[in-house]
Amino acid sequence: MIRLLLKKYINESMLLWLACAVMLVLFCWVRVWIVCQFELQRFESFLEQLKPFEKFSPVPLAQLLTYAGSLAMTFDEPVLILCILVWSIARGSDVVSGEINRGTLELLLSLPISRVRLMALHGMVCVVGLAGLCACVWLGLYLGIQTNSVKETVTPKIELSIPYLPVKIPVQTGQSKTTTVPLRERVDPNLFLPAVVNLFGFGFVVLSFSVFCSSLDRFRWRTIGIVVSTYVIQLLLFLLSKSAEATSFCAGLTFFSCYQPDAIVQLQRVESGSTWALTSAANVLPLGLGPLGVTCVLLTLGSAFYLIAFCVFSRRDLPAPL
């Protein structure tokens, strides 16, 4: 029975997963390719003008002048976020209110399977699917890093030391040359692994919140509406927390405070060995948490939503199909 139910859930979600997976791999590869088309140093003056808005950025804007920092911004791209949201909300909202809405839960629950097991099997497929999508993000970045090159202008120079003075004077010794360097020599794809795990945590919160809303509701469209509205409110709270000191307390009210993939990438560059740290002294992430710390907060929040959803679904009355 378990095998058949898993097969059913996989078949139901396969098309959506494949669409999202292809989109994510392609998008991430293209994103890397675009970064490789520009000499990042040329953006320095442009970024200077954006200084007043730096507070809205999770990392200092100077990060964008590095390949790793620029690639880390992929995790904030709307296309990537949209794919994760579409999967999490579409699948999460389906489990109870979707089946009730379609009228198929009645026949399904007349089978000898407990409600908790039914939801757990559905959750298993969704969570594995989400992990697969996050792996696709990393795969896209990995392929992009492996297959793209960057052009760098190299100026041959020597440094002259002046006796008795701690000063070195650079002296150009020849013409500047533009060389092509494989991006893999500049960026290690493994740098993005903790950020991908953080993205998984983000998706897991949205997924489990959708499951929770679905377990309460009987209309899928209403579940989706509630989840999307909550997401927008959370995003606004995050922006509000960044906009002024007086509203900084809002950071504690939104799970976006723990979705910091670019800050995680920055932290690894600032503090070597912090890849999977729970805490960090660098104060880049909130509450002195490390890359694993913020992700654990997201995973705990998501697990709590799932737990409540299990309780609600196993206790509620099932309305007759409309």
Added chain:
Amino acid sequence: MTAIAIEAQKLSKIYRSVGALVECDLAIPAGKIFGLLGPNGAGKTTLLRTLLGFLKPTSGKATLRGFDCVTQSVKVRQQVSYLPGEARLYRAMRGQAVLELFSGLQHHGSLKQSLSIAERLELDLSRRVMFMSTGMRQKLAIAIVLGSRAPVVILDEPTANLDPTVRSEVVALIRESRCDERTIVLSSHIFSDIEGSCDEVAILKQGRVVCTADLHELKQLHIVRATTKHSSNLHAQDLKSLNFVEHFRISGQQVELQLSGSPNDWLKWLSTAGLHNIAIDHSGVQALYERFHPPTAAQQSSFISQSPA
């Protein structure tokens, strides 16, 4: 003594102040086809959904083959094959795939049996559910449910949406399904379906079981419709005193009597009762049903309706 397959004791389901099921007492014997009759909102579906654990009862207790419907819901559902009132199936799947899925998921599922029923109902299994008519979907759901070898089958309005030919085929299938002490609970609005298949029937009214009857005994009852020149010829008190009068209704000069026992017992009385235009018919489920649910409100108000008991 007959074993009880399904038992409800003071089972109630109250939604805020509305009683969908009110202290329902019911015992369904094993190996019987048991009909549930009642108008919309009488509590038939609520009773069935409570038995399956879809609804938590407000009070009371229900058991199915000895398993508690609330605390042992999974075990209950291992014993049951259930057809919902409006069975909806996965729209993107083909008929064959739906049968394969559910026969695999059911505890007593049998794909071979389901396929044979589908063939008997002339169902095109290569078609996707979304392209099937309502009747075809109903046939597919019937093939799923009756294909199972579960000891208890619960059918909520199985013949709704079916044409008369297929309806009689389904009723025949239900009759054939009664084997190996299999218990079938059939909820329906259609008297002929109940009469054609059931051994016993319960009538529900406003969430309560108001009557249970053995259909074989019911067939011993006769309905007499007649007119009387003077309504004063028949007195309610006189009719109450006659032990073969089960029920009567008098509306002006129109008289309707439900008589039990052999016609020899009451034919003589009938000839001397001052009745004209006498029509005698076998009593059926409809007569019993109309005793509790008179056809229209207007008729209800114009009739003097009473049971001597």
